[in-house]
Amino acid sequence: MMKTISFFMLMMITYASFNVLTTNGANDELKTYIVHLDSHPQGQQYLVSDAKLNEWYDSFLLKIALKFPSSDKPTMVFSYRHAVTGFAAKMSQAQATAMANLSGVLNVWPESIYHLHTTRSPEFLGLRTSPNGLWTHSNKGKGVIIGLIDTGITPGHPSFNDDGMPPPPQKWKGKCEIEGCNNKLIGMRSFVNGSSPKDVEGHGTHTSSTAAGSSVDNANVYEQANGTASGMAPLAHLAMYKVCMPLGCAGSAILAGLDAAIEDGVDVISVSLGSFIAFPFYKDPIAIAGFSAVQKGVFISCSAGNSGPIPSSVTNDAPWLLTVGASTQDRRIRTSVWLGNKVLVNGESLYQPKDFEQKPRPLVYPGQHSDDEKVKYCVPGSFKNIDVNDKIVFCDWGQISDIKKGQIVKEAGGAGVIIANDEIQGQSTAAYKHVIPASNVGYKEGVEIKKYLNSTSSPFATLLFFGTVDGLKTNPQMASFSSRGPSIITPGILKPDVTGPGVNIIAAWADSNDTSGPSGGKGMFEVIRGTSMSCPHLAGVSALLKSDHPDWSPAAIKSAIMTTASQVDRNGVAIVDERDHPADVLAIGSGHVNPPKATDPGLIFDIQPDDYIPYLCGLGYTPKQVEAIVRKPVSCSKTIQEGELNIPSFTVSLKKGERKTYSRTVTNVGKPDSIYTIRDKSLPHGVSIEIETGTKELEVKEMYEKITYNVTFIRDVNDEEKGQFGQGHMTWECGKYLVRTPFFFKFE
Numbered sequence: 070m071m072k073t074i075s076f077f078m079l080m081m082i083t084y085a086s087f088n089v090l091t092t093n094g095a096n097d098e099l100k101t102y103i104v105h106l107d108s109h110p111q112g113q114q115y116l117v118s119d120a121k122l123n124e125w126y127d128s129f130l131l132k133i134a135l136k137f138p139s140s141d142k143p144t145m146v147f148s149y150r151h152a153v154t155g156f157a158a159k160m161s162q163a164q165a166t167a168m169a170n171l172s173g174v175l176n177v178w179p180e181s182i183y184h185l186h187t188t189r190s191p192e193f194l195g196l197r198t199s200p201n202g203l204w205t206h207s208n209k210g211k212g213v214i215i216g217l218i219d220t221g222i223t224p225g226h227p228s229f230n231d232d233g234m235p236p237p238p239q240k241w242k243g244k245c246e247i248e249g250c251n252n253k254l255i256g257m258r259s260f261v262n263g264s265s266p267k268d269v270e271g272h273g274t275h276t277s278s279t280a281a282g283s284s285v286d287n288a289n290v291y292e293q294a295n296g297t298a299s300g301m302a303p304l305a306h307l308a309m310y311k312v313c314m315p316l317g318c319a320g321s322a323i324l325a326g327l328d329a330a331i332e333d334g335v336d337v338i339s340v341s342l343g344s345f346i347a348f349p350f351y352k353d354p355i356a357i358a359g360f361s362a363v364q365k366g367v368f369i370s371c372s373a374g375n376s377g378p379i380p381s382s383v384t385n386d387a388p389w390l391l392t393v394g395a396s397t398q399d400r401r402i403r404t405s406v407w408l409g410n411k412v413l414v415n416g417e418s419l420y421q422p423k424d425f426e427q428k429p430r431p432l433v434y435p436g437q438h439s440d441d442e443k444v445k446y447c448v449p450g451s452f453k454n455i456d457v458n459d460k461i462v463f464c465d466w467g468q469i470s471d472i473k474k475g476q477i478v479k480e481a482g483g484a485g486v487i488i489a490n491d492e493i494q495g496q497s498t499a500a501y502k503h504v505i506p507a508s509n510v511g512y513k514e515g516v517e518i519k520k521y522l523n524s525t526s527s528p529f530a531t532l533l534f535f536g537t538v539d540g541l542k543t544n545p546q547m548a549s550f551s552s553r554g555p556s557i558i559t560p561g562i563l564k565p566d567v568t569g570p571g572v573n574i575i576a577a578w579a580d581s582n583d584t585s586g587p588s589g590g591k592g593m594f595e596v597i598r599g600t601s602m603s604c605p606h607l608a609g610v611s612a613l614l615k616s617d618h619p620d621w622s623p624a625a626i627k628s629a630i631m632t633t634a635s636q637v638d639r640n641g642v643a644i645v646d647e648r649d650h651p652a653d654v655l656a657i658g659s660g661h662v663n664p665p666k667a668t669d670p671g672l673i674f675d676i677q678p679d680d681y682i683p684y685l686c687g688l689g690y691t692p693k694q695v696e697a698i699v700r701k702p703v704s705c706s707k708t709i710q711e712g713e714l715n716i717p718s719f720t721v722s723l724k725k726g727e728r729k730t731y732s733r734t735v736t737n738v739g740k741p742d743s744i745y746t747i748r749d750k751s752l753p754h755g756v757s758i759e760i761e762t763g764t765k766e767l768e769v770k771e772m773y774e775k776i777t778y779n780v781t782f783i784r785d786v787n788d789e790e791k792g793q794f795g796q797g798h799m800t801w802e803c804g805k806y807l808v809r810t811p812f813f814f815k816f817e
């Protein structure tokens with residue numbers, strides 16, 4: 070049973086901030102607004118040419134300019150065509166209010182700013198080494214184009230060399246705004262005013278090379294994580310759509326980047342950014358443009374967010390998007406702490422200088438000697454009354470960055486730093502580019518060190534460097550920062566969908582002149598973490614699937630990834646979260662991506678774009694709000710509950726004694742004449758299920774045959790759980806095929 074959480078607080082925060090258009094205050098500050106137009110019937114005729122379209126869009130700006138003769142005219146920022154029907158314009162709030170009132174306008178809202186969700190991965194995912202490795206059998210993403218919506222890219226980086234790459238497919242219409250494109254990197258465009266698509270940040274270079282970078286030998290950071298770096302789909306092409314500035318990524322630019330990606334002809338889109346505020350789908354550029362992408366058969370992978378483990382922190386949660394959480398790989402960059410009581414605790418750091426003498430030194434915990442709450446975090450000024458010279462300093466996680474703590478200890482003359490997680494971060498650690506010998510340790514290790522500190526008046530410790538340790542079988546583990554469900558916008562859809570590698574990910578970096586490493590190494594690679602890193606892993610995996618199955622819809626690819634995902638680590642034990650508890654479905658979704666299985670899933674749960682219309686109406690959206698997303702006439706005469714959407718998971722709220730039936734339709738992509746039976750199912754206390762298939766088993770005779778079955782969930786009349794959550798799953802089996810669907814229950 071999982072713990073109760075408060076939805077109410079989160080709802081309050083979420084809905085507080087975007088009702089700008091309802092006030093009529095004299096706020097004349099110019100802002101960028103996104104204007105959605107009715108794309109039918111008069112709209113359709115304008116969509117035929119760019120000139121006609123822009124003329125139509127300009128007519129709305131003109132009407133507003135005439136209404137406000139003494140104000141600045143509203144100015145066009147972006148004109149959209151594929152992602153939405155509408156445009157972005159700079160105007161005052163009064164002008165925006167008037168715009169919303171014009172006939173033909175569906176919606177007007179101020180854009181919001183989105184934020185970045187910031188190599189052994191191929192082996193870890195079973196792509197390269199295992200005999201059934203997907204690379205051995207698939208064409209490595211050949212012919213597929215992956216578009217990234219990000220901070221730009223670094224042309225000329227070895228990860229983007231095009232050795233062995235065929236030219237882009239005929240359908241490609243993209244372009245390169247700067248020099249440096251080749252058969253690997255086939256497009257570079259910027260939607261940030263006055264900025265080239267070149268990456269000055271690093272994030273977009275990293276995500277691009279993770280999705281489809283070419284192989285580069287001897288990739289390492291500070292000599293750690295050394296090996297051959299390669300993207301998930303090494304033969305796929307890359308196209309960059311730069312939408313982010315150093316301060317964030319404007320909603321209008323995100324829409325413009327997605328609009329261009331769809332127009333250019335990408336097959337897969339990777340979006341490693343999101344909003345801290347949960348918007349309804351008709352106000353969320355990623356959900357809206359993502360829907361247009363899916364209508365055109367383009368698969369879209371998105372980061373779930375880095376706001377975990379707070380409940381309901383998941384973003385990019387529309388059911389047509391793949392929402393990706395983050396977990397560890399089987400690698401740590403290990404620095405351990407040997408305590409004076411002969412206890413060894415493990416930790417991590419990338420910085421492991423060869424000239425550091427790994428000898429016992431006095432251990433000091435500033436927090437132990439001060440009443441000032443902040444001192445334990447080693448904030449500036451914490452060592453006023455403490456001698457840290459040549460000592461190892463123990464600090465609690467929080468308040469300032471971990472690297473900054475090391476900097477402060479170093480400036481005070483300290484020899485090393487240990488940083489211990491709080492209880493919420495738990496056992497989730499990562500390796501950082503510290504500036505001083507360091508060890509980031511988990512919560513339990515921190516408690517162990519504190520116990521030792523309490524037990525003696527002269528504590529001492531040694532920092533030991535063990536370099537890169539691979540093959541750790543208790544992985545993957547969910548990362549504490551990975552955002553959690555349930556979704557606020559669509560609580561009846563289980564999110565995130567899956568998890569993938571997002572901790573200690575080594576990939577290409579922009580700043581190739583960074584020689585600050587101990588070996589003076591060129592900073593061509595960087596190790597970072599985030600759902601920003603797991604999202605392009607899944608974009609790359611979907612490129613492999615797309616290349617193997619060009620006829621699969623985005624929903625089919627998503628289903629194949631979800632129903633074959635794994636719930637166990639390398640020891641066959643349940644994947645744990647940051648507390649060392651088995652990770653629940655709100656953290657892990659369907660499980661950890663398992664690419665070799667995903668390419669041959671047996672059955673898929675398919676969805677056509679129009680199937681989302683009754684679902685969107687069922688969320689309580691007005692026909693106009695739904696039209697802004699789906700761009701066609703909608704009456705909302707038919708609605709369905711969220712649980713009735715044909716997705717490979719079930720989210721069910723049940724009162725005492727209640728029964729609820731959901732139907733699902735599977736399509737056979739395995740073998741003809743197959744009989745599937747329930748292999749295993751698990752249910753929380755007090756819940757039972759009935760499965761009706763018409764016959765005893767689930768029998769499919771032909772390839773692509775569709776079979777519908779019903780699942781009824783029944784809650785015991787005497788069950789006492791209230792306001793609690795529960796989980797379970799069922800798995801269809803036929804020979805090698807296992808088709809698993811997780812359950813999430815809310816007891817009312």
Ligand SMILES: *[C@@H]1O[C@H](CO)[C@@H](O)[C@H](O)[C@H]1NC(C)=O
Pocket residue numbers: 145146262263
């Ligand atoms: C883009 O920059 C140009 C030149 O600096 C400026 O004139 C224009 O108004 C800017 N456009 C937007 C949408 O900010």
Ligand SMILES: *[C@@H]1O[C@H](CO)[C@@H](O)[C@H](O)[C@H]1NC(C)=O
Pocket residue numbers: 166167170
């Ligand atoms: C909206 O339009 C109506 C009539 O079409 C008009 O009476 C009203 O003043 C308009 N409101 C604004 C804010 O322009």
Ligand SMILES: *[C@@H]1O[C@H](CO)[C@@H](O)[C@H](O)[C@H]1NC(C)=O
Pocket residue numbers: 287289292295296
């Ligand atoms: C990385 O690995 C390669 C191949 O095993 C080796 O030749 C090279 O010296 C290693 N580099 C570092 C910095 O460890």
Ligand SMILES: *[C@@H]1O[C@H](CO)[C@@H](O)[C@H](O)[C@H]1NC(C)=O
Pocket residue numbers: 516517519520523
């Ligand atoms: C160490 O001692 C302090 C002060 O007596 C106490 O608050 C703390 O809980 C102790 N920590 C551990 C891990 O025993």
Ligand SMILES: *[C@@H]1O[C@H](CO)[C@@H](O)[C@H](O)[C@H]1NC(C)=O
Pocket residue numbers: 579580581582
């Ligand atoms: C790296 O150095 C080269 C040669 O000095 C220079 O041309 C290039 O612009 C530098 N790159 C960056 C990202 O600073």
Ligand SMILES: *[C@@H]1O[C@H](CO)[C@@H](O)[C@H](O)[C@H]1NC(C)=O
Pocket residue numbers: 730732761762763777778779
């Ligand atoms: C599923 O339930 C619906 C509605 O209750 C019913 O019409 C249909 O026959 C059922 N399907 C099967 C396979 O039992």
